[in-house]
Amino acid sequence: MSAAKIEVLLQTLISGLLLGGLYALIGLGMTIIMGVMKIINLAHGELMMVGMYVAYLLFAWAHIDPYLSILVAVPLLFFLGVALQKYLVNPVLKVDAILPENQVILTVGIGMVLANLATIIFKSDYRTTPVDYATKAWYLTDLWKDSPIELSLSFPWTVSFLFAVGITAALWFFLSRTDMGKSIRATAQDKDAAMLMGVNVERMRVFTFGLGSALVGAAGCLFLPIYYLYPDVGGQFTLTGFVITILGGLGSTVGAIIGGLILGVFESLTATYVGMGWAPVGRFVVFMLVLVFVPGGVASLLRRRRFGK
Amino acid sequence: MTYRKPLLILALLAVLPLIRAVPGVNANYWLHNFILVVMWTIIGMSWNLLSGYCGQVSFGHAAFFGIGAYTSGLLYVKFGLSAWWGMLASIPVVGAAALLIGFVCLRLRGPFFALATIAVGVILRIVAENLTGFTGGDMGIMIRERTWVEKTWYYYIILALAAGTFWFVDRIIASKLGYYFVAIREDQDAAESLGIDTTRYKTIALVLSAVLCGFAGAFYTNYMGYIDPKVVFALHDISVMAIMVVMVGGVATRWGPVLGAVIMILMAEIIRTIPKVGTAHHTLFGVLLIVVIIFLPNGVVGDAAKLRRLLRPGRSA
Amino acid sequence: MSALLEVKGVSRFFGGLAALTDVDFTVGKGEVLGLIGPNGAGKTTMFNVVNGFYAPSRGEVVFKGERISGLKPYQICGRGLARTFQVVKPLQRMTTLDNVVCSAFLRAPNRAAAVANAEEILKFTNLWDVRDTVSKRLPLGLRKRLEIARALATEPDMLLLDEACAGLNPSELEESIGIIRRIKERGITIMIIEHHMKVIMSISDRIVVLTYGQKLADGSPAEISANPEVIKAYLGEGDD
Numbered sequence: 128m129s130a131a132k133i134e135v136l137l138q139t140l141i142s143g144l145l146l147g148g149l150y151a152l153i154g155l156g157m158t159i160i161m162g163v164m165k166i167i168n169l170a171h172g173e174l175m176m177v178g179m180y181v182a183y184l185l186f187a188w189a190h191i192d193p194y195l196s197i198l199v200a201v202p203l204l205f206f207l208g209v210a211l212q213k214y215l216v217n218p219v220l221k222v223d224a225i226l227p228e229n230q231v232i233l234t235v236g237i238g239m240v241l242a243n244l245a246t247i248i249f250k251s252d253y254r255t256t257p258v259d260y261a262t263k264a265w266y267l268t269d270l271w272k273d274s275p276i277e278l279s280l281s282f283p284w285t286v287s288f289l290f291a292v293g294i295t296a297a298l299w300f301f302l303s304r305t306d307m308g309k310s311i312r313a314t315a316q317d318k319d320a321a322m323l324m325g326v327n328v329e330r331m332r333v334f335t336f337g338l339g340s341a342l343v344g345a346a347g348c349l350f351l352p353i354y355y356l357y358p359d360v361g362g363q364f365t366l367t368g369f370v371i372t373i374l375g376g377l378g379s380t381v382g383a384i385i386g387g388l389i390l391g392v393f394e395s396l397t398a399t400y401v402g403m404g405w406a407p408v409g410r411f412v413v414f415m416l417v418l419v420f421v422p423g424g425v426a427s428l429l430r431r432r433r434f435g436k
Numbered sequence: 437m438t439y440r441k442p443l444l445i446l447a448l449l450a451v452l453p454l455i456r457a458v459p460g461v462n463a464n465y466w467l468h469n470f471i472l473v474v475m476w477t478i479i480g481m482s483w484n485l486l487s488g489y490c491g492q493v494s495f496g497h498a499a500f501f502g503i504g505a506y507t508s509g510l511l512y513v514k515f516g517l518s519a520w521w522g523m524l525a526s527i528p529v530v531g532a533a534a535l536l537i538g539f540v541c542l543r544l545r546g547p548f549f550a551l552a553t554i555a556v557g558v559i560l561r562i563v564a565e566n567l568t569g570f571t572g573g574d575m576g577i578m579i580r581e582r583t584w585v586e587k588t589w590y591y592y593i594i595l596a597l598a599a600g601t602f603w604f605v606d607r608i609i610a611s612k613l614g615y616y617f618v619a620i621r622e623d624q625d626a627a628e629s630l631g632i633d634t635t636r637y638k639t640i641a642l643v644l645s646a647v648l649c650g651f652a653g654a655f656y657t658n659y660m661g662y663i664d665p666k667v668v669f670a671l672h673d674i675s676v677m678a679i680m681v682v683m684v685g686g687v688a689t690r691w692g693p694v695l696g697a698v699i700m701i702l703m704a705e706i707i708r709t710i711p712k713v714g715t716a717h718h719t720l721f722g723v724l725l726i727v728v729i730i731f732l733p734n735g736v737v738g739d740a741a742k743l744r745r746l747l748r749p750g751r752s753a
Numbered sequence: 754m755s756a757l758l759e760v761k762g763v764s765r766f767f768g769g770l771a772a773l774t775d776v777d778f779t780v781g782k783g784e785v786l787g788l789i790g791p792n793g794a795g796k797t798t799m800f801n802v803v804n805g806f807y808a809p810s811r812g813e814v815v816f817k818g819e820r821i822s823g824l825k826p827y828q829i830c831g832r833g834l835a836r837t838f839q840v841v842k843p844l845q846r847m848t849t850l851d852n853v854v855c856s857a858f859l860r861a862p863n864r865a866a867a868v869a870n871a872e873e874i875l876k877f878t879n880l881w882d883v884r885d886t887v888s889k890r891l892p893l894g895l896r897k898r899l900e901i902a903r904a905l906a907t908e909p910d911m912l913l914l915d916e917a918c919a920g921l922n923p924s925e926l927e928e929s930i931g932i933i934r935r936i937k938e939r940g941i942t943i944m945i946i947e948h949h950m951k952v953i954m955s956i957s958d959r960i961v962v963l964t965y966g967q968k969l970a971d972g973s974p975a976e977i978s979a980n981p982e983v984i985k986a987y988l989g990e991g992d993d
Contacts, residue, residue: 167547215726224733225621225687225846228493231547232683233729235495235676239722247715362671366558369551404566411555415540418552422543611864615855619844626842629804631830631859631907 134276139399140392141278147391148288149349151384152295153364154371156342158383161372162315163335164216166230170238172365174340176245178204178347179356186256186351193256193351194290200344208340211237212333238365245358254356258283261352287349294345295384302380311335343368363407370414389413439603446599449474453588467587471659473701474594478601478652479674480681480693485605486645487679488688489614491621492542492638496553498674499537499560500646503530504653505668506564509577512657519579522654530650531643538642542635545624554671561669576664579657590659597655601648606690608644617641618688649678672718680721684728686735695736757782757911757942758803758834762812763822765795765802765966772798773966775812780911785933785943787957787974791986795966796946797839800913803944804836805829817910831859835909837900839916839946845889849880849899852888856906871906878902878932894925901932911942918952930956954978962986 157171168174181203182196219233226232255261263282267274302308313321314331322328343364354360371390375382390413397409452470456463479497487493507529508522541552564571571577584590608614616637619627628634657663668674677700685696703724707717732739756779765773773795780786788796801807803814805826814822821829830836844852853871854864861867875881878898883891888899897917904912918929926949933956937943947953953960953974960977962970964986970977977983 167551215730218730222730222733224729225738226487226491226493228547228550229729229733231493231550232679233726235679236722236725236729239672239676239718239725243716243718243722247719366554370555373548373551402566404562408559408562408566411559414555415552418544418548419540612858612867615851615858618847619855622844622846623842625806625826626838626844626903628826629806629830629836629838630856630903631827631835633825633827 130275134278135399137276138278139395141280142284143392143395144388145281145284145288145391146395147388148291149346149387150367150371150391151387152291152346152349153343153368154375154383154387155295155298155380156339156346157368157372158375158380159311159315159335159342160339162380163311164212164230164332166216166234167369167372168336168339169231169234169365169369170211170241170361171234171339171343171368172361172363173238173241174204174207174361175343175347175350175364176356176358176361177207177241178344179351179354179360180245180249181344182348182351183254183256183356186258193258193348194286196351197290197345197348200348201341204344204347205337205341209333209337211340212336216336217329217332238361242358242361249358251358256351256356258352281353283352287353290349291346294342298342299380307334311338366407367410370410373414374417442599442602446595449595450592453591456588464587467591469701469705471587471591471594473697474591474598475652475655475659476677476681476697476701477598477694478594479649479678480685480697481598481601481605482645482648482652483678484682484688484693485608485617485648486641488682488692489609489621490617490638490641492641493547493550493679494553494645495550495671495675495679496537496555496557497645497649497678498669498671499553499557500530500534500649501653501656501674502557502560502564502665502668503533504650505657505663506571506577506653507650508654508657509579509663510571512579513572513577518583519654519658520583522657523651526650526654527647530646530653534643534646535639537646538639542638542642554675557669557671557675561665561671564665564669571665574664574666576662576667577657579661582661583658590655594655594659597651601651602694604648609690613637613640621688680725682735683725684735686737686739689735689737692735692737699736755782756780757784757817758944759815760799760803760812761815763799763802763809763814764811765798765807766810771966773802773809773963776963776966776968778961778968778971780942780944781959783937783940783942784958785937785945785956787953787960788944788946788963789948789953789960789977790963790969793965794963796963797915798966799963800836800915800944800946803829804834804913830907830909833908833910834913835904835907835911836913837897837904837915837917839919841893841896841900843888843891843896843899843903845887847888848885849888849891849895849902850875850884852899853880853902853906856903859907870908874902874905877935878905879928894921897921898925898929898932901929901936905936905941909941911944912936914943914945914947916946916948918947918949926952 153175157168160168178200181200182193185191185196185199186193215233215237216230219230222229260282265280267278302312310321310326311331313324313326314328318328367390371383371386374386374390390410393413394406394409398406453467455461455466479501483494483497504526507526508519511517511522511525512519537556541549541556544552565573616632619632620634620637624634653668656668681696681700682693684699685694686692704717707720708714728735732742736743758780760776760778763773763776764771776799788799790796798807802809805824809822813820816832816834821832844855847855850871853874854867857867857870861870875884878901880895880898880902883895888896891899901914901917918926921929930952933943957974960972960974961968962977962983969986970980970983
């Protein structure tokens with residue numbers, strides 16, 4: 128392999144990992160909701176879109192940095208999620224319908240409304256957020272003059288990635304170390320047992336939906352400096368989110384993180400070696416392969432290894 | 437089942453083109469809407485067969501609609517055949533595609549099947565957009581020689597197709613297949629242990645449903661004269677619309693798709709024509725969907741008694 | 754008596770846990786075999802292995818001389834082995850009659866034949882009066898009986914009854930016992946899981962006792978109730 132080829136490959140892998148870290152955050156929100164509620168939230172990407180517009184407006188009006196907007200978007204999205212769960216999803220859980228997929232269809236309806244409201248308010252224009260560090264990057268040749276290959280690390284991508292890692296770590300701490308987090312995990316594992324242990328399952332559901340929404344709202348803020356914003360931007364992230372959820376193995380948080388990374392790298396490789404337009408196909412090819420060959424996702428592979436020991 | 441009511445309704449629908457004779461009415465405009473309603477009835481019945489009766493909720497009926505549409509379009513562009521041949525050719529093409537899709541997706545149960553079908557719909561759209569050499573990509577396909585300028589014949593063709601579909605679904609539901617489909621929806625484990633090869637019958641439901649939806653797609657190419665990937669493989673405007681037509685009308689009911697198509701298409705048209713409100717049509721659809729799911733989970737037909745109860749106090753007040 | 758069903762050295766593991774270990778027994782043609790044991794002894798797992806929901810981790814199940822382990826549940830049902838579920842699984846939105854018609858389609862050449870067969874079975878199981886009731890509105894006792902009716906409609910040679918009498922009131926219990934006896938008179942072999950000692954002792958020809966996934970004893974009701982090990986492991990701490 129020539130140096131140029133290696134350069135392209137390494138650069139592709141780097142962007143893939145950075146993208147994957149952000150994907151993982153999107154996937155985590157959906158995975159947590161999936162774990163506790165046993166439903167796939169198909170309005171997930173639209174909630175992220177809301178987070179993006181919040182950060183965008185703060186930037187446009189007060190020139191607040193998108194990374195700082197996380198502090199606003201997270202509580203806002205949390206309450207939006209809580210409200211959606213309390214007033215829309217919960218009532219549907221109690222309705223006796225022929226198709227239990229009603230709940231999933233409901234979230235599609237919610238997503239449609241959110242995306243369309245955004246179109247009405249903001250028009251269908253593509254917007255970018257001109258942060259002054261948008262094109263800043265670190266180069267390998269700056270560090271190592273004689274490097275045979277050139278690699279770059281985009282500043283906003285790297286910062287977003289680090290934020291995603293930080294938030295993921297905080298989430299892990301919350302789920303494994305706090306009482307609330309433990310109750311959530313108990314509810315996800317066995318609702319009835321958790322109820323017997325005195326966990327208020329209803330409250331956990333509401334809280335979890337809020338938490339999942341807050342996570343994806345944060346992801347929205349992180350995507351803003353590096354991505355276009357338009358009202359329908361959420362749809363593709365909804366799809367990304369559920370692909371990761373399946374890839375990770377339904378409700379497994381570690382699985383979702385690994386799944387996000389795999390997907391990011393895979394999409395990046397497809398975009399480089401097959402063509403930009405094909406990247407989304409790569410996403411679904413991974414999805415289909417997982418469905419057919421590893422129905423339990425990454426989590427089942429991890430579990431198998433543990434039993435092997 | 438008795439066919440008196442369906443035949444009566446068919447007779448009524450058959451005289452609708454007489455609207456031309458009414459002075460002061462834009463007959464073409466109305467016929468266009470009638471055609472869309474009838475076409476959506478077919479798509480609704482197709483979705484109802486797989487998802488309503490057999491319980492395999494599809495979020496990807498655009499895949500079958502689009503394959504049907506492209507079969508027609510490609511026959512015309514690549515082989516110079518009349519796009520009408522697409523109606524016939526779509527049967528094996530859509531059927532084969534459904535077999536393949538079913539082989540992968542039907543391993544999954546419940547919401548995961550639904551997710552897989554979304555993926556299928558999106559994959560096909562992206563493939564159609566990117567295989568520019570084969571499909572013409574985003575440029576779409578234009579049928580230059582239109583069979584009729586006037587809409588009456590299109591109306592009768594789609595009406596005949598809808599009547600056939602109605603009869604066909606009716607027969608299926610009353611047969612062993614219908615019983616097996618509902619058994620699978622109600623409890624897959626029970627069905628399996630009662631001797632039903634659930635994979636096989638789910639595949640049958642999928643293929644039948646797909647072929648019916650593919651017909652509608654092939655017709656669409658002929659009628660509209662233009663297709664592109666964003667339109668025929670649309671997630672919201674085809675796949676979700678199919679769900680809405682049946683959810684609003686009534687899941688697993690005979691008349692649900694018909695009523696649902698009437699309500700949805702007319703509503704879409706009314707919303708579209710009101711200035712300013714037009715852009716909000718997805719919001720209104722979404723709200724309608726949410727309201728139906730919460731308050732009328734069995735649709736207008738399934739919850740007819742409930743609806744009547746709700747409306748009565750309103751009338752007396 | 755020739756063996757209709759042979760369970761040969763069947764083990765079933767879940768993860769690292771053994772739900773069944775090396776279980777052997779046979780069921781003779783025309784026999785009623787009671788399968789008893791404390792909760793968690795592996796009775797329902799045994800049914801799931803026999804019926805094809807689980808493949809055995811080791812060993813095999815032979816029915817009518819043919820190895821059926823590894824086949825799918827519908828294939829096993831098609832070979833003449835039907836079951837009921839402990840947690841009833843009626844086709845909720847179908848009427849009682851349609852539930853049974855659905856099963857009858859397995860053997861019936863057409864709808865008329867399926868309906869005729871189903872009607873006969875509804876009369877046989879005393880469900881005729883509720884034939885037009887949507888099955889989710891049936892009381893538990895009748896839903897339990899509907900399970901039996903549905904299984905019978907597949908015209909089995911052998912029937913697995915998983916706690917078909919649990920939760921019934923005394924009069925329903927009498928009725929169900931009567932029905933099970935009449936099923937036996939039709940020449941259908943029965944394997945039954947039951948907690949009611951009275952039921953199991955009165956209808957079983959032979960009893961197999963499972964504890965912790967292993968076979969503890971195998972014999973006539975009289976032998977079983979006199980077996981000190983069984984008394985210690987099961988009857989002694991029994992809750993009935």
